[in-house]
Amino acid sequence: MNMSISPSSVRKLPMVYLVDDEDVIRDSLSWLLRSRRLLSEGFASAEAFEAMLEARPDHAKDWPDAPSCLLLDVRMPGMSGLALFERLSTRGLGAALPVIFLTGHGDVPTAVAAVKRGAFDFVEKPFSDNTLVDRIEEALALSEKAIAARQHNGRLALRLAELTEREREVMGLVVQALPNKLIADHLHISVRTVEVHRARVFEKMNVKSAVELSNLLREN
Numbered sequence: 001m002n003m004s005i006s007p008s009s010v011r012k013l014p015m016v017y018l019v020d021d022e023d024v025i026r027d028s029l030s031w032l033l034r035s036r037r038l039l040s041e042g043f044a045s046a047e048a049f050e051a052m053l054e055a056r057p058d059h060a061k062d063w064p065d066a067p068s069c070l071l072l073d074v075r076m077p078g079m080s081g082l083a084l085f086e087r088l089s090t091r092g093l094g095a096a097l098p099v100i101f102l103t104g105h106g107d108v109p110t111a112v113a114a115v116k117r118g119a120f121d122f123v124e125k126p127f128s129d130n131t132l133v134d135r136i137e138e139a140l141a142l143s144e145k146a147i148a149a150r151q152h153n154g155r156l157a158l159r160l161a162e163l164t165e166r167e168r169e170v171m172g173l174v175v176q177a178l179p180n181k182l183i184a185d186h187l188h189i190s191v192r193t194v195e196v197h198r199a200r201v202f203e204k205m206n207v208k209s210a211v212e213l214s215n216l217l218r219e220n
Contacts, residue, residue: 012066014140018042019049019081020073020102029071036133046076046084053091062154065147069098069120069139074107085114094118095146098139102127152219162204170197171205175214 016033018026018040026042033040043049049070056063070088072081085099098120101111111122120139123132163171166187173183180194187194207213 013039014067014144015064016040016136016140017049017068017070017097019046019070019076019084021045021076022073025073025102032129032133033136038133038136046072046079046081050079050084050087062150063093064096064143065151067140067144067147068096069100069136069143071100071102071136074101074103074110074114074122082110082114085117085119089118096143096150098142100132100135100139156216156219159205163201167197167201167204170194171201171213174198174201174210175217177210177214 016038018029020026020029020042021044023044026044030040030042043052053063072085074081081101085101088094088097088099099114100120101107101114101122103111103122103124105124108122108124111119115122120142121135123135160168169187170183173186178186180191180198183198184191184194202208202213205213205216207216
């Protein structure tokens with residue numbers, strides 16, 4: 001199922017991934033999500049979901065790039081939901097792909113322990129449709145924030161990589177609100193040289209003022 005959309009789109013569509021070995025559960029969840037205008041993609045096993053990740057370029061290094069969450073059954077043949085959760089955590093996907101465990105009554109203690117290790121929540125079967133969708137929407141909102149932060153940090157890292165060592169030194173003093181004269185004295189260079197480096201820093205960092213630069217770095 002190819003969910004790619006145009007790079008020019010303002011916001012990519014959210015996706016809910018369903019991992020449950022029972023066809024009837026996946027089908028009912030897919031229908032529920034469609035009724036709330038949410039896209040979903042189902043997998044019959046933890047291994048199938050992980051294979052999807054492995055098939056992606058760079059093993060999903062920058063995935064997901066759209067708000068996403070994972071509904072994950074705790075108890076399945078083969079790899080358990082808990083084992084998949086641990087493997088996803090190792091990949092660093094916790095914030096961008098919040099996990100909601102689907103549990104039977106006997107699996108509640110396991111699900112609670114998983115929440116303590118970073119899972120978003122657990123929902124006990126049989127579940128309330130409204131409660132589940134509410135938690136899914138909250139998880140998607142969290143994912144969107146995490147992806148935006150990751151993308152911001154990536155863009156910022158690229159800009160910082162373009163700075164020379166001297167430009168980094170000037171930038172560090174500019175964000176301390178030091179005037180050019182004091183920066184020049186501190187670095188033992190001329191005021192004119194400071195002005196040139198300052199202008200280049202602003203250009204490379206795509207900012208127009210020291211305040212804007214400081215705010216940009218503070219968001220990192």
